[in-house]
Amino acid sequence: MHLPESQRHPHLNISAVNAVRIEHMTAVLKALPDPTFILSQSGKYLGVFGGNDARYYHDGSALVGSHLSNLISAEKAQWFLDKITQALQSNKLLIEEYELSDKDVLGVSVDGPELPIWFEGRIQPLDFTIAGERVVLWVASNISKRHEMERQLREYSDTDQLTGLFNRRRLEQDVSQHYEQWARYSRPCSILMLDLDNLKAINDTLGHHMGDNIIVAMAETCREQCRQADSVYRFGGDEFVLALPCMTAEQALAFAERLRQSTLARFELLAISGLSASVSIGVACMATNDSGYQDSLKRADAALYRAKRAGKNCVVFML
Ligand SMILES: Nc1nc2c(ncn2[C@@H]2O[C@H](COP(=O)(O)OP(=O)(O)OP(=O)(O)O)[C@@H](O)[C@H]2O)c(=O)[nH]1
Numbered sequence: 001m002h003l004p005e006s007q008r009h010p011h012l013n014i015s016a017v018n019a020v021r022i023e024h025m026t027a028v029l030k031a032l033p034d035p036t037f038i039l040s041q042s043g044k045y046l047g048v049f050g051g052n053d054a055r056y057y058h059d060g061s062a063l064v065g066s067h068l069s070n071l072i073s074a075e076k077a078q079w080f081l082d083k084i085t086q087a088l089q090s091n092k093l094l095i096e097e098y099e100l101s102d103k104d105v106l107g108v109s110v111d112g113p114e115l116p117i118w119f120e121g122r123i124q125p126l127d128f129t130i131a132g133e134r135v136v137l138w139v140a141s142n143i144s145k146r147h148e149m150e151r152q153l154r155e156y157s158d159t160d161q162l163t164g165l166f167n168r169r170r171l172e173q174d175v176s177q178h179y180e181q182w183a184r185y186s187r188p189c190s191i192l193m194l195d196l197d198n199l200k201a202i203n204d205t206l207g208h209h210m211g212d213n214i215i216v217a218m219a220e221t222c223r224e225q226c227r228q229a230d231s232v233y234r235f236g237g238d239e240f241v242l243a244l245p246c247m248t249a250e251q252a253l254a255f256a257e258r259l260r261q262s263t264l265a266r267f268e269l270l271a272i273s274g275l276s277a278s279v280s281i282g283v284a285c286m287a288t289n290d291s292g293y294q295d296s297l298k299r300a301d302a303a304l305y306r307a308k309r310a311g312k313n314c315v316v317f318m319l
Pocket residue numbers: 162195196197198199200201203207208209210211212215236237238308312
């Protein structure tokens with residue numbers, strides 16, 4: 001029996017279907033705010049629609065007919081292919097973030113954003129094949145602004161306001177990674193724990209502003225003395241930690257002594273007459289019996305305590 005269209009597809013509004021003609025659909029696809037690609041399982045661009053605003057996107061229409069592997073580096077092409085496969089295998093929408101610049105992709109227009117773009121790719125499997133291949137719809141939205149804001153937020157939450165150094169939160173994250181390197185590959189890592197001497201007396205006599213200057217001068221001295229691989233953290237109040245990867249105990253001790261002397265010289269420039277501003281330093285290294293990054297931090301703290309007990313302004317190492 002021949003049913004009328006509305007009964008065969010009861011969910012379709014026939015008058016609306018008739019109203020949206022092919023040419024309308026073509027115009028809609030062209031007007032899509034974000035570039036939208038039809039990509040085959042083997043990575044061939046079968047269609048490119050939308051994304052025509054050059055403030056956000058480069059024109060990718062010339063990509064149609066080419067394969068990913070001919071347009072971008074082998075490593076990046078493999079990443080895209082993996083994502084297409086993942087979406088097709090799960091048969092679900094896949095959402096991924098990635099960075100791409102016009103210089104990474106052959107064939108896109110030069111007009112468009114100058115900096116690399118952070119994209120959110122929404123990869124939707126389609127339920128038809130083209131030339132015998134399964135296909136996905138890949139919508140690429142420019143999320144560079146959001147990405148930059150997130151980066152700044154992460155930076156603020158990792159940074160001490162007064163000195164601009166990393167804070168304790170970041171220290172724990174980084175030192176646990178150094179511990180992983182030590183536990184897996186025996187890559188040594190030394191830890192220095194520093195505490196300013198007599199800061200309370202300086203605050204009480206010369207005011208908190210001078211105390212702040214001392215803290216900032218300590219941070220700058222640490223930065224100047226460190227190698228690129230080293231990191232400096234403000235641990236709290238007048239305490240600092242330095243993580244020195246690939247430094248042995250002897251090297252770390254010599255480094256700590258140099259740092260103590262440079263700090264003294266730096267503090268002299270601040271002309272704190274009558275008050276002895278200096279730094280005490282505890283040194284420790286990651287060791288075989290350590291069960292986590294906390295162990296070397298604890299030893300450095302115990303060494304620092306001994307340095308204070310020994311009269312301050314000195315370096316103590318603890319095995
Ligand atoms: N100006 C200033 N002082 C701070 C800051 N953070 C902590 N302090 C002060 O640093 C001092 C730290 O305490 P202590 O380490 O016991 O004081 P200290 O006089 O350095 O004692 P020793 O370490 O034994 O020499 C306290 O008086 C805090 O108020 C800061 O950001 N600015």
